[in-house]
Amino acid sequence: MNPELTEEEMRRALFGHAEVCAPIIIAPPLKEPVADIVIAPTAKPQVKKKASKAFTPRLKVTLRVGNEFEGETFELIHEADTLSTILAEQEATKAARKKYKYVELVSVKSM
Template sequence: MNPQLTEEEMRRALFGAPQPEEQVSAPLVDKPVQEVVLAKPVVAPAAKKKAAKAFTPRLRVTLRVGNEFEGKMTELIHEADTLSSLLAEQDAVKVARKKYKYVEVVSVKSM
């Protein structure tokens, strides 16, 4: 090998001979194609079927309420739409406090 290689000769040895750039021609323009839109056939609306209601969890909270201290107490039943007994109890007490001064929770049962 020749120790006195020029830069151009080194490039040719490493990368090969330079290839001529390809000429890119502009794409041929075709006639515009008309768009075809397919229309859906008109169908008479069918009677809507009511979906079966999904199961909603319910808890029944039984409260003893009254407005007199150590007086007459009445029993009140509140139904809550939740699985959490704590939330059902809090909701029932909140509703009962609007009308009664003294509220005592007796039980929380699922329905």
């Protein structure tokens, strides 16, 4: 082969004998005239969906309470929204101390 081929000869060797078309000029699309007054569609008020409540861990704390030392006692059940048994116990004891003098822990169970 001839090492000094022209560009046209290289094109013919690669792509064959195709006629060269004139370059196509694409005109930009015409913009439509914009009206001075734009009417916005009426928007409906968006209703917020309530998020479903996630599972909250609960513990049931059972206390034996009373106002007399070794006297009549009552069983009190307190529900705590925590996984920590110590926090649940402290919360229940604090709530029971407001009304009763003597507080004894019976059990802490998950619900």
